[in-house]
Amino acid sequence: MNPRLQLSRTAIDLIKRFEGYRRTAARLPDGGWTIGYGHTRSARAGAQVSEADAEALLIYDLIDVAHALNEHVYTPLTQNQFDALASFAFNIGVPALRTSGVMMRLNEGALLQAASAMELWRRAEFEGERIVVDSLVRRRAAEKALFLTPEGDAWAPAPSPVLRPMLDAETGAGLLREAPATLEAPLDGDSVSPVRTSPPPPQPVHAPLSLHRPAAFLDEEAPAEEPAPTAGWMTAPLSIGDGAPRFPLHSAPIPRAAIGPMVILALLGAVLFAGGLYWTFDIAPAAHLSRAGALTVGWIAGLAGVGFFSLAAYRLLQRLVRDDDAS
Structure with missing residues (x-):
């Protein structure tokens, strides 16, 4: 305890x-x-x-x-x-x-x-x-x-010459977009x-496309103007401590690039599972293969399909939970 x-x-x-x-x-x-x-x-x-x-x-x-x-x-x-x-x-x-x-x-x-x-x-x-x-x-x-x-x-040392910081490009949900x-x-x-x-x-202004601008910057957001700093620590009481949540979280959507591999993996699992069933009950009997050998191949393909599909579903749910902090 x-x-x-x-x-x-x-x-x-x-x-x-x-x-x-x-x-x-x-x-x-x-x-x-x-x-x-x-x-x-x-x-x-x-x-x-x-x-x-x-x-x-x-x-x-x-x-x-x-x-x-x-x-x-x-x-x-x-x-x-x-x-x-x-x-x-x-x-x-x-x-x-x-x-x-x-x-x-x-x-x-x-x-x-x-x-x-x-x-x-x-x-x-x-x-x-x-x-x-x-x-x-x-x-x-x-x-x-x-x-x-x-x-x-209990401070842990992190000497700059030894642990040189690098940009973490995977923390998009924590960045301020506005x-x-x-x-x-x-x-x-x-x-x-x-x-x-x-x-x-200010409302975003869509500038005309320039032939001299690199394509990598076409989707880049315009830098937002920094607000004027406020004096001291004191701020207004914007919340009440014993009430309902006042500040619900706006969760960032899952990027398509992260969903694509999961969908492909799930489809591969479904194909393997269906292929295992088709092999066991249609192809193997028609080819007069031994029942033990047919069942072995079918079980391997079926289990692999279930494993791939389950892994895809787990990774998708893991990503959803990672991006959702307003539950």
Whole structure:
């Protein structure tokens, strides 16, 4: 049995930094109320809270988060990993965490993959559109950095002259395909209404085809304009910790180049299986071959067909699970 961990001051400070302090209760779009550092359970119209009491409410909300992590994460965690997951769970909600790819990878013992999967929870719905939000990208980066920070002096050396980094071309799902939008929700007032503070991305302009442009760059996306940096760590509270998931993931589709070999392998398996049956029951009896020899060849072909088909199906499902982190 893994020891039950408790949240440290690091987790509380990280959550406070990104949630922001709201002194007076504000109405949420769903009709509820929020106050303090994303507290909703006892918030009501006209309520006010001091910073000290807001922190106490946050610690109270985090009791359920810590309990869920201790109950549903079976892989031993360090204090930094536990704190980072607490901030992540408070942001997306415990129900979303329990069914997410992050939880699946945690319980597989794939901690590095779990840390990377956290970064994909970076979209929010704004004006009927799911967009990548600047503050969520920064929050995921901070949580991932804390998750990957070893305790004490357990840093593994990676000397640059020895381990020269190379581009990983297989992480397309983790790349930003668009410039993140900067959304802010003022921390005063009686209602919460996110406002876009960065200009909307420009519409793509299709330039005429140039005979001097290499063909390899014809499908390349135009570089998006970087958003203006925001001052400090403080961002608007764009989520509620004990509610439903606020930021569903938009999963990247499987490239056709990855599906093609799997389909060919599945077809080959089907042909071998059908060929084995045809050999055993049609060709072998007509050629007056021995029953033992016919059955042996038929079984080999049939088993090979089943194996190829099963391998293709497994690889396809594996790719689907790899690309799907919003479950």
